[in-house]
Amino acid sequence: MRLNKTGLFESLYYEPHAGQLAVHRSTARFRVVACGVRWGKTVCAAMEAIAAAMEPRDKSIGWVVAPTYDLADRVFREVEVIVLERLRHRLIQKKEAERRILLRNMAGGVSEIRAKSADNPVVSLLGEGLDFVVVDEAARLKPLIWQNHVSQRLIDKRGWALLISTPKGKGYFYDLFRRGQGQARDAEHESWNMPSWTNPLLDRDLIEAERDKLPQRVFEQEYGAAFVEGAGAVFRNVREVATGEWKEPQHGEVYFGGLDLAKVEDFSVLTIINAQREVVFVDRFHRLDWGLQVARIRAALQRYNSARATCDVTGVGDPIYEQLRRDGCAISPYPFSAKSKAALIENLSLMLEQRTLVLPRPEICPELVDELESFEYSVTESGHVRTGAPGGGHDDTVISLALAAWQVRKVGGGFKCWRAGPRWGP
Ligand SMILES: Nc1ncnc2c1ncn2[C@@H]1O[C@H](COP(=O)(O)OP(=O)(O)OP(=O)(O)O)[C@@H](O)[C@H]1O
Ligand SMILES: [Mg+2]
Missing domain, CATH: 3.30.420.240 (Nucleotidyltransferase; domain 5)
Incomplete structure (x- = not known):
């Protein structure tokens, strides 16, 4: 038995836009999504975590990770609201303090979703083998966190990862992104680069108004989802x-x-x-x-x-x-x-x-x-x-x-x- 993701999303009244749909449909083990602000990243990340937890399994465990406590909390709240509103019958336990939800998956097994902040990796990213990890605002993780603390958790169970973020310079996120592109693409990676205006729910005029307010390189990075080195930096020299x-x-x-x-x-x-x-x-x-x-x-x-x-x-x-x-x-x-x-x-x-x-x-x-x-x-x-x-x-x-x-x-x-x-x- 496999999960019918489309059916699940319908039952949650979630209609992904075309960009989100491409991400949800991909079966690559490492999915890397570089997209603009307000594109629908957090929703996409939360929905993937829920879909993963619904997969028919004896048991499963996955993390939603973000660079800070607040950002991790944002994804977790999104998950929580959807579970409480639409999947309450599948909720086994919700541990608020640990930001942990246990759900009854499609095979009757127990699936766990935990929110993790990456700002204190030694304490908070201590290891267990994971079936999946979803990282929101991934490009903002401090260097080496992905390599040393997150990706290793996926080895035991051959878990998968979805990394989603507005671009920020050319660090590890850019390298991973490139592995899913063109000539350099390897079979396990798929990546997408989508500016904010590919979200049809966002008002194009509002975005254009922002263009005038921001330094050009900042606009290109934040809305255009371009990988511009040092784009957002405020201080020089x-x-x-x-x-x-x-x-x-x-x-x-x-x-x-x-x-x-x-x-x-x-x-x-x-x-x-x-x-x-x-x-x-x-x-x-x-x-x-x-x-x-x-x-x-x-x-x-x-x-x-x-x-x-x-x-x-x-x-x-x-x-x-x-x-x-x-x-x-x-x-x-x-x-x-x-x-x-x-x-x-x-x-x-x-x-x-x-x-x-x-x-x-x-x-x-x-x-x-x-x-x-x-x-x-x-x-x-x-x-x-x-x-x-x-x-x-x-x-x-x-x-x-x-x-x-x-x-x-x-x-x-x-x-x-x-x-x-x-x-x-x-
Ligand atoms: N497929 C969708 N259908 C309806 N509403 C959506 C969809 N995707 C996102 N939204 C709504 O659009 C808004 C922006 O979504 P979200 O917060 O996920 O974007 P984001 O890319 O994470 O933004 P930010 O850059 O601010 O973190 C939210 O109000 C969210 O509920
Ligand atoms: Mg977000």
């Missing part, structure tokens, strides 16, 4: 200016701080720049007790001649911020909105473009160079342009640097103050 060293505080020097406080999942980062626009100190810490964070930040600011700092205060009444103020740190808020963030990022981008900033060498602060290089333009679900880390990854180091750079923007290179601890107004 990052490596060229990353030639500096950490520097101890100098007597008489003025320093400027940028502080990005951790929300839930991320890091707190303090960056200190001198008036010559050299980054002299970066401290990055994760989930410390807040009292310890306050002490650590206060000590660093004091050490750098009572540096004046700007702090991202999206979380109003942040206890760390409030305590630093009470402790007498010269710290001022930078209220975050889409507009103010754009100004902040643009200022940093300009300084890098003009090479007026010196960053620490990549060897001594790898996170800074990594986060700056991967910081990118992208298009949100509501069609707005945003800048940030790919797939909701970390950008705390970038924001902290941007806040410090914001303070130093009016100071020309070579500026020196004759007294320590400047006390000018807020």
Whole structure:
């Protein structure tokens, strides 16, 4: 007995568009789909996972993987909604915390679908043999995750994979994509390249309106699904200016701080720049007790001649911020909105473009160079342009640097103050 996919999709009231249909019909073991935003990737991925779980088997297990927790959750929610609305009679168990669904498949066997985020592979991608894996936003997986943590899971059971994504430069996803194309095609691979406008449900005029709003190379990548190297990058010359060293505080020097406080999942980062626009100190810490964070930040600011700092205060009444103020740190808020963030990022981008900033060498602060290089333009679900880390990854180091750079923007290179601890107004 084989699964009748068409029948299944009909029973789920899912009518794949022509592009999605081509993907669903293919029997290649490795299917690679490079397509534009809003093409219907997540729906296609979720439907494939459900169809796979319905295959008549004694038992089966498959993963839906995405670069971050949020993105993996999005596919999982899609699966969950369909199961709850249309396949409730097949649901055996749903473990919310583990993001795991057990279904009764067409042969009465038990099939499991698990959602996995690839941002902490050692913990979350620990191995079991898989029958299938579906990867959404695959091109945004960190390098080597596919090779070292995901594809290996398919060996035992000769499982299959569907990787679906908007293109992003020419990494492993591009290599896999090429293996399914033209002359280079091997029997196990099939790949497709489809721009957003091949989704007939998307309004073509809306897409054309986006063309004017985005840098051309970004539009070509995001909507045109073109493999353009470095298309979405916001910051240029990052490596060229990353030639500096950490520097101890100098007597008489003025320093400027940028502080990005951790929300839930991320890091707190303090960056200190001198008036010559050299980054002299970066401290990055994760989930410390807040009292310890306050002490650590206060000590660093004091050490750098009572540096004046700007702090991202999206979380109003942040206890760390409030305590630093009470402790007498010269710290001022930078209220975050889409507009103010754009100004902040643009200022940093300009300084890098003009090479007026010196960053620490990549060897001594790898996170800074990594986060700056991967910081990118992208298009949100509501069609707005945003800048940030790919797939909701970390950008705390970038924001902290941007806040410090914001303070130093009016100071020309070579500026020196004759007294320590400047006390000018807020
Ligand atoms: N075959 C289809 N029939 C009806 N609606 C669809 C179909 N495919 C996708 N959609 C709808 O189109 C919208 C975009 O789909 P989806 O979120 O899967 O696209 P995406 O390519 O993952 O987008 P993004 O680039 O934002 O991640 C969603 O509202 C989805 O429900
Ligand atoms: Mg999606």
